[in-house]
Amino acid sequence: MFDDGTMRVALVGTDTVDIFKETVVDPARKLIQQRCGISPQAVLIGAAHNHSGGPIGDVQPGQYDHAPQFVQHLAYEESPAADRGYLQRVIEQIAAAVCEANENRAEAYCGVATGIEDKVAFCRRLRMKNGLTYTHPGQGNPDIIGFADPIDPQVGVVGAWDNNGRFLGCVVNFTCHATTNPGSGSDASANWIHYMERVIRGAMGAEVPVVFLQGAAGDVTQVDNLSPYAYPLNTQWAQFVGGRVGAEAVKELLTMVPGRLSPLNAASQLLRIKPRVPSPEHVREAYALVRQSPEEVGRTRWVFAKETVMLDALIKEGIPEVEVQAIQLGPAVFVSSPCELFCKFGLDLKAKSHFPHTYVVAYANGYFGYVPTEEALGPHGGGYETRLTSDSFLEPTAGAQMVQAGLELIARMQPGELPTPQKAPPFSTTPGGIGATAWDYGNLPPQLD
């Protein structure tokens, strides 16, 4: 929580897979406004896209109540679903955390810095010799040509210290699916973010809060399909990703210049984005398939058919508006999207931003599934994220629309100055020690006698 005396903004990171606007974000923002008066527009609530978190994502309570009984069965009984009690717990805890942060806010020296970590994340979509693009085609596949898209190696960090140099906490932004799933693979955890936090706490203090905001990681994970070597075990992998991101964050915390950050700003825009609608024939075929058993038709075909049927019901109910938000902290701005944005959109937004530090936060303030690039949805695209499902249904221009909306929001904001270190005192010819004078043991010619 940051407060400049006239405005307060809150950045919330949750160790969840995704969060829906209607069932988590709106209720949490409402509680926050009631309890501590922070405007909903100034509260960003992000999900780490943690695949080993609690039951919060996918089918929401009541989401398919309008649909025929058979579709309700597919959604509520045959699909991963959020737990009503857990949703309420997360809402309460988000509100409690923001209100506690609001209560304990104190004057702080804040800094912003951006590092680079380019060895832990990879595009999981690869161009193939058949002209298409596949998701996870597999190590050693001879038909792979190369990665389809770039990654975003930036590690964005905002740190805060009190007047005595005590570290208060930090916000970290990085782009990589949280799919390392430490432990047995099905244990619940905060995923690699736990190890990132552990590294930061090792340097900065054992109990310091670390807020993690996931980037545009729709097509970026820890899996390198081009690696010739066997993948590590889950926990090792989580430690590798989290350890390196955490170490980079620590480097930036030590390098940034803590000082005044201003101004604060928050703005958001609601977009009405059209869906990609499955054809009537596609829906008919899907119904025919999903009425059979997965064993009869094959699990993959059955799951995609189920998804088509569910998407058909979702679209008939109407697609809610998509929120794009921008929150400014002086020279830094966080631009959020409630989608699994492909990485390229995040890079586009950063390239066009006039802020020296632009951080893209995906999976925030809602959830609308994957947003592939138009190229990925074109004749040379393809792969898991491009299939029509309840997790991928926005029109091909959705990503461009969100980038444009984000740029319009930040165009109204003027970046604040980045704190800079004090200049060294003027050089003096008076003999003295090391500093702004020549060292009188060092400014001597060589001796050869």
Added chain:
Amino acid sequence: MIRREFLERNTLLGAIAGVGARSFADGGNAARETSPLESATFVPEYFGRAEPGKEGQLLKAGFAERDITFPPMSRGSTTGARCEPRCLMMGRCG
């Protein structure tokens, strides 16, 4: 504290590396005297040495965290459930 517990308390038999985080953070020998070279936190190179800048005051900042650990659910492994269709379809999570 909370993210560490989130990892540890949901781990079968404490068999994963989160257990190591407890000893890492709690310290192994409370009686040991602290060296004057040790501090609770690393301090940035330029802490306290920023240019005062233009008019304006310091931001106020506040941080807090809460536990969102969940109890075992009746429908079996919720995280496993989460991974369908994404992960089951791909045969792996990632």
